[in-house]
Amino acid sequence: MATSLFGRDILDVQSISDEEVRLIMDTAARYERAMDNGGRLLNMSGRTLATLFYEPSTRTRLSFEVAMLRLGGTVISVADGQVSSSAKKGETLYDTGKMMESYADVTVIRHPVTGSAAELAAGSSKPVINGGDGAGQHPTQALLDLYTIIKEQGKVEGLTICLAGDLKNGRTVHSGAALLARMGVNFIFTAPDALAMPDKITKDLIAAGIKVDVIPDLDEAVAKSDVLYMTRIQQERFDDPAEYERLKTSFEVTNDTVKKAKKNMTIMHPLPRVTEIKVEVDDYKGAAYFRQAANGVPVRMALLSLVTGCE
Amino acid sequence: MATSLFGRDILDVQSISDEEVRLIMDTAARYERAMDNGGRLLNMSGRTLATLFYEPSTRTRLSFEVAMLRLGGTVISVADGQVSSSAKKGETLYDTGKMMESYADVTVIRHPVTGSAAELAAGSSKPVINGGDGAGQHPTQALLDLYTIIKEQGKVEGLTICLAGDLKNGRTVHSGAALLARMGVNFIFTAPDALAMPDKITKDLIAAGIKVDVIPDLDEAVAKSDVLYMTRIQQERFDDPAEYERLKTSFEVTNDTVKKAKKNMTIMHPLPRVTEIKVEVDDYKGAAYFRQAANGVPVRMALLSLVTGCE
Amino acid sequence: MATSLFGRDILDVQSISDEEVRLIMDTAARYERAMDNGGRLLNMSGRTLATLFYEPSTRTRLSFEVAMLRLGGTVISVADGQVSSSAKKGETLYDTGKMMESYADVTVIRHPVTGSAAELAAGSSKPVINGGDGAGQHPTQALLDLYTIIKEQGKVEGLTICLAGDLKNGRTVHSGAALLARMGVNFIFTAPDALAMPDKITKDLIAAGIKVDVIPDLDEAVAKSDVLYMTRIQQERFDDPAEYERLKTSFEVTNDTVKKAKKNMTIMHPLPRVTEIKVEVDDYKGAAYFRQAANGVPVRMALLSLVTGCE
Numbered sequence: 065m066a067t068s069l070f071g072r073d074i075l076d077v078q079s080i081s082d083e084e085v086r087l088i089m090d091t092a093a094r095y096e097r098a099m100d101n102g103g104r105l106l107n108m109s110g111r112t113l114a115t116l117f118y119e120p121s122t123r124t125r126l127s128f129e130v131a132m133l134r135l136g137g138t139v140i141s142v143a144d145g146q147v148s149s150s151a152k153k154g155e156t157l158y159d160t161g162k163m164m165e166s167y168a169d170v171t172v173i174r175h176p177v178t179g180s181a182a183e184l185a186a187g188s189s190k191p192v193i194n195g196g197d198g199a200g201q202h203p204t205q206a207l208l209d210l211y212t213i214i215k216e217q218g219k220v221e222g223l224t225i226c227l228a229g230d231l232k233n234g235r236t237v238h239s240g241a242a243l244l245a246r247m248g249v250n251f252i253f254t255a256p257d258a259l260a261m262p263d264k265i266t267k268d269l270i271a272a273g274i275k276v277d278v279i280p281d282l283d284e285a286v287a288k289s290d291v292l293y294m295t296r297i298q299q300e301r302f303d304d305p306a307e308y309e310r311l312k313t314s315f316e317v318t319n320d321t322v323k324k325a326k327k328n329m330t331i332m333h334p335l336p337r338v339t340e341i342k343v344e345v346d347d348y349k350g351a352a353y354f355r356q357a358a359n360g361v362p363v364r365m366a367l368l369s370l371v372t373g374c375e
Numbered sequence: 376m377a378t379s380l381f382g383r384d385i386l387d388v389q390s391i392s393d394e395e396v397r398l399i400m401d402t403a404a405r406y407e408r409a410m411d412n413g414g415r416l417l418n419m420s421g422r423t424l425a426t427l428f429y430e431p432s433t434r435t436r437l438s439f440e441v442a443m444l445r446l447g448g449t450v451i452s453v454a455d456g457q458v459s460s461s462a463k464k465g466e467t468l469y470d471t472g473k474m475m476e477s478y479a480d481v482t483v484i485r486h487p488v489t490g491s492a493a494e495l496a497a498g499s500s501k502p503v504i505n506g507g508d509g510a511g512q513h514p515t516q517a518l519l520d521l522y523t524i525i526k527e528q529g530k531v532e533g534l535t536i537c538l539a540g541d542l543k544n545g546r547t548v549h550s551g552a553a554l555l556a557r558m559g560v561n562f563i564f565t566a567p568d569a570l571a572m573p574d575k576i577t578k579d580l581i582a583a584g585i586k587v588d589v590i591p592d593l594d595e596a597v598a599k600s601d602v603l604y605m606t607r608i609q610q611e612r613f614d615d616p617a618e619y620e621r622l623k624t625s626f627e628v629t630n631d632t633v634k635k636a637k638k639n640m641t642i643m644h645p646l647p648r649v650t651e652i653k654v655e656v657d658d659y660k661g662a663a664y665f666r667q668a669a670n671g672v673p674v675r676m677a678l679l680s681l682v683t684g685c686e
Numbered sequence: 687m688a689t690s691l692f693g694r695d696i697l698d699v700q701s702i703s704d705e706e707v708r709l710i711m712d713t714a715a716r717y718e719r720a721m722d723n724g725g726r727l728l729n730m731s732g733r734t735l736a737t738l739f740y741e742p743s744t745r746t747r748l749s750f751e752v753a754m755l756r757l758g759g760t761v762i763s764v765a766d767g768q769v770s771s772s773a774k775k776g777e778t779l780y781d782t783g784k785m786m787e788s789y790a791d792v793t794v795i796r797h798p799v800t801g802s803a804a805e806l807a808a809g810s811s812k813p814v815i816n817g818g819d820g821a822g823q824h825p826t827q828a829l830l831d832l833y834t835i836i837k838e839q840g841k842v843e844g845l846t847i848c849l850a851g852d853l854k855n856g857r858t859v860h861s862g863a864a865l866l867a868r869m870g871v872n873f874i875f876t877a878p879d880a881l882a883m884p885d886k887i888t889k890d891l892i893a894a895g896i897k898v899d900v901i902p903d904l905d906e907a908v909a910k911s912d913v914l915y916m917t918r919i920q921q922e923r924f925d926d927p928a929e930y931e932r933l934k935t936s937f938e939v940t941n942d943t944v945k946k947a948k949k950n951m952t953i954m955h956p957l958p959r960v961t962e963i964k965v966e967v968d969d970y971k972g973a974a975y976f977r978q979a980a981n982g983v984p985v986r987m988a989l990l991s992l993v994t995g996c997e
Contacts, residue, residue, distance in 0.1 A: 097931040104732050110415050113442055114437070123785060126762050127738070130789045133734055138444040140437050144766065145457065155647030158654070163646070166669035167441045204631060335785070336777030343780070358788035421726050423755055425748070449755040451748050455766065466958030469965070474745060474957070478752045478982035 069370040074193040076201040077243040077350035085210070085243070091375050092211055092359075099134065099362070107374045108137030114168035116119060117195070118145030118175045121334060123357060124195050125206070128172050128176070131364035137375070139168035144176075161187020169372050173197070182296050191371035199235055205334055206239040208363040210247065212356040213291055216330040221248040226285045228254040229315055229340060236334045237295055241265060250275040252269040254269040254285040256311045259301065282315060286325040292317070294333045303331070317341045322348050332356050380681040385504040385541045386555040387512040396554070398522070402686050403522055403670075404675035407480055410445065410673070418685040419448030425479035427471070427495070429456030429486040431542040434646060434668060435506050435515070439483050440673035448683070451479060456486075472498025482510070486506070502682035510546055514646055515549040519559065519674040523667040525600055527641040532559040537596045539565040540606035540626055540651060542572040545646045553578060561586040565596040565682050570612065593626060597636040603628070605644045605651050628652045633659050643667050691992040696806040696815040698823040699865040707832070707865070713988035713997050714981075721756065721984070722743070729996045730759030735947050737791035738782070739817070740767030745957060745979060750794050753986035757996070761966070762790060763932055767797075783809025789940040791994050795819070813993035821857055827956055828861040831983040832869065832976040833914055836951040843870040848907045850876040851917035851937055851962060853883040858956045859917055861889060871895040876907040878933045881923065904937060908947040914939070916955045916962050939963045944970050954978050 068082045080088075098105055099334065107199035113132040115125050117178070127135060129139045157175075163182040164171045171188060173181050174195040181201075196202040203319075213220050227237050231253055241261075251274060253261045269276050279285040287291055297315055302308040316339060317331065331342055333353040345351050369375040385391070391490055393400075398524045409416055426436050426441040440450045444641050468486075472495040475482045482493050482499060485506040492505035498505075507513040522624060524531050540547050542564055552562065552572075562585060564572045571589075580587050588594040597603055613619040627650060628642065637665055644664040680686040691951060696702070704708075713875045737747050751761045756822060760897045761935055779797075783806040786793045795803050796817040803816035803823075818824040835842050847866060849859050853875055862881075863873065873896060882900075891898050901907040908914055919937055924930040939953065955963055955975040955978040967973050991997040 112441060122764055122782075125788050126764070126785075129762045130734060133762070139448075139762075140438070140440045140444070142433055143764070154649040159647060160433075162665045163437075163668050165671065166665070167437050168949045330589070336781060337778040354788070357785050361788065423752060427704040437715050451751045451755070451761075453744055453748070453765070469957060473746075473976045474748075474979050477976070477983065 065117050066223060068373075069193060069367075070373040071370050073181075073191055074203055074367055074371065075181050076341055077203045078174065079205050079318075080203070082246060085207070088207055088366050088370065089211055090362065091370060092362040094279070095365045096362040103192060104136070105134060106136035107369050108132060108135035108136060111137045111372060111374065112167065113137055113139050113140045113167040113170040113368060115139065115143070115195075116145055116164070116171060116173045117141075117143055118173070118180070119196075120144070121174050121196065121230065123360070124174060125172075126182050126369070127357070127360035128195065128364050131361050134361065135365055135369055135370075141151060148349050157183040159180070159186035161192065165190045165330065168340050170368055184276055185334060187276060193367060193371070199233060199238075202235045202239045202362060204360070204367060205236050206243040207367070208356065208360045209240050209293070209332065209334075210243055211363050212332060212359045213244075213330065215350065215359065216350070216352050216355070217290060219242070220248075222368050223290040224250045224252060224288055225291045226252040226254055226279075226289035227261070227295070228282060228285065229343075230259040230297050230301065231255040231295070232259040233298070233301060234295045237261075238265065240293070241269065244275050245272060250277075251326060252277045252279050252281055252289055254282055254299070257278070258307075259297065280335055282317070282321060282323045286321055289326055289329055291330045291332060293323070294331065294337070296336075296338060316369075317345055319344050380678075381684040382502060383682050384492075384502055385514055385678055385682065386492050386496060387388040387505065388514045388517050388550050391514070392559060396518070399518055399677045399681065400522055400525065401683060403673040406445075406676045407673040408595050415444060417445070417447035418680050419443060419446035419683065421681060422447055422448045422685065423478070424450050424679060425475050425482040426450065426452045426454070427456055427475070427482060427484045427508075428452075428454055429484070430507075431455070432485050432507065434671070435485060438668070438671035439506065439675050439679070442672050442679055445672065446676055446680055448579040448679075453552040463567075468494040470499035471495060472503065475499050476501045481679055502680070504678060507546060509616070510544060510549075513546045513550045515671070515675060515678060517554040518672045518678070519667065520547075520551050520643065520645075521554055523643060523670045524555075524641065524676050525664060526670065527661070527663050527666070528601060531555070533561075534601040535561045535563060535599055536604060537563040537565055537590075537600035538572070538604050538606075539593060539596065541604070541608050541612065542566040543570040543680065544609075544612060545606045548549065548572075548604070549576065551604070552580065556580055556583060556585050559618070561588075561591050563588045563596045563600055565590055565593055567591070567626070569610070569618075570608065593628070593632060594635045597632055597640060600637055600639045600640055602637070602643060605648070607647070607649055607651055623650065626651060628656055630655050630659075632656075690995075691989075692991050692995040693813060695803075696825055696989055696993065697807060698816065699825045699828050699857055699861050702825070704868060710829055710985065710988050710992065711833055711836065713992060714984040716985045718984040721723060726758070727756060728758035728824070730754060730757035730994065732744050733759045733791040733996065734789070734949050735759055735761050735990060736786050736793040737761065737763045737765070737817075738767055738786070738793060738795045739763075740802070741766055741796070741818075742766070742807070743796050744816065746796060748796075749982035750990070752985050753983050756983065757987055759990075764914055767903055777804040778809075782806060783814065786810050786853035787812045792990055799866075814991070815989060818857060820879045821855060821860075824857045824861045825865075826982075826986060826989060827858050828988045829850060829989070830978065831862050831954065831956075831984050832865055833860075833867075834954060834974060834981045835952065836975050837981065838972070838977070839912060839950075841918040842866070846872045846874060846877055846910055847911040847913040847915060848874040848901075848911035849883070849915050849917075850904060850907065850924065852919050853877040853917070854879060854881045855920075855923060856917045859883075859915070860887065862915070863891065867891055867894060867896050871900075874901050874907045874911055876901055876904055878919070878937070879904070881919065881927075892909045904939070904943060905946045907963070908943055911948055912950055913952045913954060914947070916953065916959070917944065918958070918960055918962055922986070934961065939967055941966050941970075943967075
């Protein structure tokens with residue numbers, strides 16, 4: 065039987081099989097070619113996407129909405145769930161899921177609390193896609209990151225990928241590491257002590273036979289990396305502002321960093337960036353973070369159409 | 376001449392004739408069948424709905440927007456009028472109505488102040504639909520409730536309908552009671568003393584020849600009811616938190632409540648619910664509240680298309 | 687070579703040539719006729735507009751969105767940028783521009799800080815339209831105002847135009863004056879001393895050979911004006927509430943004002959109005975402010991389609 069994601073929720077990367085990951089990558093690539101050729105896609109004509117965002121995220125919300133519109137579908141949206149939704153009246157996400165199944169063919173939820181996407185999915189007979197829930201998962205980011213690596217580097221297996229910045233709190237790096245580990249990469253973890261990758265994740269990766277090096281120095285790390293995946297270090301994670309200022313500077317990618325890097329290194333970032341990648345780096349050929357953001361559209365087109373059977 | 380709602384504002388249930396109510400019910404049923412058959416409707420292709428929400432209401436807003444999209448139309452929206460609209464600059468709703476008539480073919484307004492929908496309608500030469508204004512009216516909820524009762528019970532005339540919970544403050548039950556009264560139902564009112572149906576409404580109903588029983592005990596009431604219409608008891612209505620806790624518990628629908636109910640009783644709720652209907656009740660065959668929410672779509676499709684002459 | 691705005695940002699009125707202004711006026715008039723004839727336009731089918739509003743503006747945002755929808759295009763929106771966007775995380779508008787170029791064919795931005803539209807445009811390879819930035823420019827308002835004057839008066843050259851109210855803080859009057867000056871009008875400036883037109887603007891106009899009369903009295907001014915362009919006097923501009931109350935009254939247009947006006951005077955206002963034009967004036971034949979708001983749609987249709995090459 066052919067692989068299919070029809071009717072499926074996309075809640076985490078663990079529940080997507082390798083074969084399904086390939087299907088998503090292939091479908092996204094097909095949509096990207098179709099758009100490059102200027103074709104109009106109408107796969108989701110007559111279908112409706114609901115975006116429920118209980119936490120601000122311009123990039124994730126807009127890229128899902130654009131993905132739906134480019135497939136000929138329509139969108140309904142709660143852009144600021146905290147302020148304007150029934151959540152204020154105490155409705156459970158289970159009940160919200162029951163409502164959404166009447167209104168939309170597929171729902172994307174972003175929520176500050178881990179497990180929220182699963183709760184919504186429990187209520188809804190229609191597919192739910194997790195657009196990021198708390199410190200939990202952000203599976204569509206992990207998939208578009210994988211898509212970007214394959215596009216930029218031509219492959220993923222055997223690459224050395226440096227995850228740098230805040231590895232403790234980032235759902236993006238946690239989801240991403242879990243997915244990339246299955247693709248046969250080697251990891252370098254580059255973070256301040258206070259923001260190191262949680263021990264459990266590191267140990268699980270090593271137990272699974274993944275090569276993991278912990279290299280706190282960014283310059284040393286980039287010399288060995290095919291992909292540098294930067295994340296933002298947030299001031300609010302630090303009790304001591306001076307400590308934040310000190311660390312921030314040692315985790316900034318500049319033209320000097322790039323000079324020390326391995327040839328053809330790809331630089332990625334989930335965005336928004338603040339100061340962790342200097343604007344001067346944007347001109348570097350391997351600076352892929354804006355292309356990465358753009359890749360969110362075909363990957364999300366693939367997901368929306370696959371779970372609704374419209375691919 | 377055939378009944379028509381073309382060009383009409385939908386501000387309250389009183390100004391909709393019985394014949395017009397039938398037209399709305401029939402049109403909604405026709406759309407529901409068309410959607411069940413998988414047909415694409417394009418009745419409102421090229422038309423635009425504006426949703427102006429000066430008070431949060433996910434369910435009402437999204438169901439109107441979905442209704443418009445399913446008819447092939449487009450939507451513009453002010454989802455959080457308090458925060459982001461010209462209202463902050465002191466514009467009257469009359470002037471806002473003048474603006475909306477240039478932008479949209481039909482406008483839905485939700486507002487915390489009674490009479491707001493009428494003020495907007497006074498400014499607009501295009502139809503305005505009241506999506507709930509203050510303690511005033513919520514006519515589209517009343518219409519979808521009627522549609523639900525007819526679908527669930529096969530008829531409405533002669534049924535005994537128990538309105539339970541907060542009967543004092545709920546615009547839903549006030550609009551609903553006014554419409555149902557005309558359909559030949561009998562009422563049971565079940566509420567804590569502090570939240571009883573306003574005397575004027577009860578007296579007017581009795582004066583109009585409607586049978587009204589006031590039965591404060593929920594178990595006793597359900598034994599005699601064909602339809603139980605629950606509403607939420609809001610903590611903020613009570614000065615004494617202990618009083619709220621006590622009453623809340625005696626107005627909760629549980630599996631025990633259902634066991635004491637009349638056979639085939641339909642349970643409705645405008646949603647969102649908090650604790651007034653336990654999740655365990657969701658599996659009861661007559662638990663119609665989620666179907667009721669879904670019925671909002673065809674009923675609102677009927678209203679949008681009828682007032683614009685696109686039915 | 688024919689005049690074209692293809693690929694252009696619309697950041698201010700200064701960078702639009704007279705020939706380009708005529709192209710915008712002609713294109714808007716063509717769309718208005720097409721809509722009056724009931725035709726469906728599909729010029730922007732398959733294209734997407736992004737509206738990024740970091741400051742509330744119902745009228746500007748909705749009229750752009752309606753313009754896009756009437757051309758057959760689709761819309762993605764950040765209606766309340768302060769609350770719900772990546773701006774909270776410290777992203778620059780340059781980076782936001784990089785994001786938008788992947789998602790939309792054209793972006794409209796409203797922002798409280800002067801220069802924001804240019805910053806977004808620097809990041810985006812796709813056209814950006816300034817929907818008002820701080821005390822800076824509001825070029826699409828200036829263009830729709832010009833369109834309105836031509837429609838109402840049959841011409842613009844040689845007309846005497848009275849700008850009245852708050853001439854100090856209004857970006858609308860500053861953009862508008864700059865554009866109208868090039869069209870050969872004469873100005874009357876009518877404002878309280880505290881809210882007078884900035885000296886630099888007045889001197890520049892006079893240096894450019896424009897006739898400018900400063901007439902503080904509204905009745906005296908309207909007797910000589912073909913167009914009265916009122917703006918709102920905002921209470922927050924005054925330290926002394928009593929001063930505000932006094933001035934507010936002397937800058938109110940009433941039926942008495944209209945009696946003293948030149949024959950066929952056109953009254954305009956960017957809206958929203960509060961008390962500066964009494965509702966009684968709405969019935970005056972030359973009261974054009976609601977028609978002016980409606981003209982925003984064809985003018986914005988012209989801009990959206992011209993910059994994307996879809997006209």
